Amino acid sequence: MKKQKKHIGGWILLLGSTILICTFLVNIIFHLFSKGIPVLSWDFIFGYPTDGMTKGGIFPAIIGTIMVTLITTVFAVPFGICCALYLNEYAGESTLTGTIRASIRNLSGIPSIIYGLFGLALFVQSLKLGTSMLSAGLTLGLLSLPYIITTTEESLKRVPNSTREAALALGATQFESIRDFVIPQAMPGIITGIVLTIARVAGETAPILFTGVAFYITGIPGSVKQEFMALPYHLYMLSTQHQSIETVRPLAYGTVTVLILIIFLMNLVAFYIRYKFRENE
Amino acid sequence: MNNKLHTTDLNLYFGQRHTLKNVNIGIPEKKIVAMIGPSGCGKTTLLRTFNRMHDLVHDVKITGDVKIEDLDIYGGSVPVTTIRRRIGMVFQKPNPFPKSIFDNIAYGLKLNKTPKDEVREIVEQSLKESALWEEVKNDLNKPANRLSGGQQQRLCIARTIAVKPEVILMDEPCSALDPISTAKVEELMLQLKKNYTIVVVTHNMQQAQRVADEIAFMYMGELLEYGPNQKIFHSPEKEMTRNYVSGHFG
Numbered sequence: 001m002k003k004q005k006k007h008i009g010g011w012i013l014l015l016g017s018t019i020l021i022c023t024f025l026v027n028i029i030f031h032l033f034s035k036g037i038p039v040l041s042w043d044f045i046f047g048y049p050t051d052g053m054t055k056g057g058i059f060p061a062i063i064g065t066i067m068v069t070l071i072t073t074v075f076a077v078p079f080g081i082c083c084a085l086y087l088n089e090y091a092g093e094s095t096l097t098g099t100i101r102a103s104i105r106n107l108s109g110i111p112s113i114i115y116g117l118f119g120l121a122l123f124v125q126s127l128k129l130g131t132s133m134l135s136a137g138l139t140l141g142l143l144s145l146p147y148i149i150t151t152t153e154e155s156l157k158r159v160p161n162s163t164r165e166a167a168l169a170l171g172a173t174q175f176e177s178i179r180d181f182v183i184p185q186a187m188p189g190i191i192t193g194i195v196l197t198i199a200r201v202a203g204e205t206a207p208i209l210f211t212g213v214a215f216y217i218t219g220i221p222g223s224v225k226q227e228f229m230a231l232p233y234h235l236y237m238l239s240t241q242h243q244s245i246e247t248v249r250p251l252a253y254g255t256v257t258v259l260i261l262i263i264f265l266m267n268l269v270a271f272y273i274r275y276k277f278r279e280n281e
Numbered sequence: 282m283n284n285k286l287h288t289t290d291l292n293l294y295f296g297q298r299h300t301l302k303n304v305n306i307g308i309p310e311k312k313i314v315a316m317i318g319p320s321g322c323g324k325t326t327l328l329r330t331f332n333r334m335h336d337l338v339h340d341v342k343i344t345g346d347v348k349i350e351d352l353d354i355y356g357g358s359v360p361v362t363t364i365r366r367r368i369g370m371v372f373q374k375p376n377p378f379p380k381s382i383f384d385n386i387a388y389g390l391k392l393n394k395t396p397k398d399e400v401r402e403i404v405e406q407s408l409k410e411s412a413l414w415e416e417v418k419n420d421l422n423k424p425a426n427r428l429s430g431g432q433q434q435r436l437c438i439a440r441t442i443a444v445k446p447e448v449i450l451m452d453e454p455c456s457a458l459d460p461i462s463t464a465k466v467e468e469l470m471l472q473l474k475k476n477y478t479i480v481v482v483t484h485n486m487q488q489a490q491r492v493a494d495e496i497a498f499m500y501m502g503e504l505l506e507y508g509p510n511q512k513i514f515h516s517p518e519k520e521m522t523r524n525y526v527s528g529h530f531g
Contacts, residue, residue, distance in 0.1 A: 092339035162376040166437075169332060170389040170444060171366035180388070181378060 036257030039250045049216060054247050058255055063220050064228035069202045071137025071224065072144060077194055080148030088156040089178055108146035113206040115143045120210040134224040136212030140201045151193025155186040188277035195270035199263045205232040231259040285310040285448060285478040286331055291345035293326060300326050302502040313470060313479045315493035322499040324482045328450050332368040333361050369446035373453040375433035377425035382417055385425045385436055389444040403443055411439035412469050431462025438469065451481040467492050486526060490514055498522045
């Protein structure tokens with residue numbers, strides 16, 4: 001009887017924690033959406049900021065965020081997957097790979113502002129890419145690499161060794177066994193990890209702050225060497241840096257709503273992909 | 282007697298652990314050799330030495346010779362993939378690929394660059410040879426993991442013989458199967474012996490007695506006794522062998 005009581009105590013603690021967290025989350029989202037959704041309109045999403053940003057829309061920021069995220073993906077995904085494949089399939093266990101793994105784990109804990117300053121030093125100045133969409137995309141790529149490598153490696157680890165051995169025993173090379181069986185089986189996990197990571201970095205402000213984001217530009221950048229507007233920075237700016245913060249408050253709520261919706265959408269894509277792959281198995 | 286496989290003074294270490302100690306064994310052509318011994322005696326390790334399955338383990342060290350006919354398996358004169366095509370392997374747990382029954386067998390043929398028009402025929406032939414054809418001939422496009430455990434294991438055997446190896450290594454092929462499926466696999470082994478050399482690791486004394494021509498008893502990494510089935514079971518030379526085959530330990 002005493003044991004049972006303890007059990008119930010634990011259960012209440014767990015349920016209580018869950019409810020507490022969900023309350024906060026629901027509260028925040030309700031607050032943001034209730035003020036943000038009324039602002040949303042065709043003109044807000046597809047319009048340009050006007051009248052010193054006190055009116056108009058956020059179209060350049062949406063496009064900027066999407067384009068910089070694409071650059072990040074193109075840069076980080078191939079490198080991340082190759083690195084994870086090397087670590088998990090080829091490198092084996094040694095002091096060297098142990099050190100590499102530990103470094104990667106540590107990199108994922110570094111504050112994003114440090115990535116921003118590093119990107120400023122490396123891409124903007126040393127490599128002379130200037131403050132541009134390319135520099136910002138590459139900086140976000142660096143930020144996302146540790147997450148992509150770690151999640152990819154975890155997915156590769158979940159492929160049982162018997163699968164690799166079955167292919168090898170038939171005379172497949174290690175490369176063929178990885179290409180034909182290991183990667184396809186790990187794919188759902190890899191894609192989910194990538195989409196979740198990209199969704200996370202799409203909302204980052206600090207890494208793009210010094211590397212390419214602009215306060216205001218008149219059009220959509222025509223080349224990756226130009227500066228761009230981005231949702232997270234636009235939001236930061238509207239809510240803290242604008243000369244008449246009270247006037248633009250509704251625009252800030254609208255911006256945050258769009259940003260959250262984009263990230264929700266990406267997460268939804270990740271879940272859908274995982275579901276699709278599971279169905280095929 | 283013609284030896285298909287043989288080892289000379291084979292030693293194998295996993296890091297500091299000395300797992301195979303001075304093993305000298307000859308596997309006669311077109312016979313079934315069963316390797317028996319208590320868990321951890323090195324029989325599976327020895328089996329996996331023949332098709333270089335230890336290659337992916339990083340701290341493994343092998344000394345001595347392992348040969349298939351006159352070819353040094355670890356000599357490096359032919360690629361490891363060529364050796365694995367000559368020496369196939371069936372694993373303890375059935376491990377079909379997550380593909381259709383047909384594609385499971387066709388995969389090895391694709392690696393061998395078998396012409397497309399011959400694939401279908403070889404798939405059918407391999408399934409017939411592994412006594413699975415009658416059960417699956419109408420479901421070749423069904424996923425292989427829908428088959429029962431016993432059928433999956435016979436599919437793995439079909440997949441192995443499709444690439445026409447000379448030797449088939451079997452690592453406790455029936456340990457995950459029920460008695461009826463086991464009987465089918467054993468029957469199949471006796472059939473396959475006509476064309477292939479078979480080395481089987483087993484924990485099942487009765488199985489060894491039923492299928493093997495030669496029996497190798499291993500203990501603590503050494504090949505303690507090796508001889509004809511009858512002799513090992515009825516008049517072994519060593520006390521240890523007698524105790525093991527009569528079930529006093531293991």
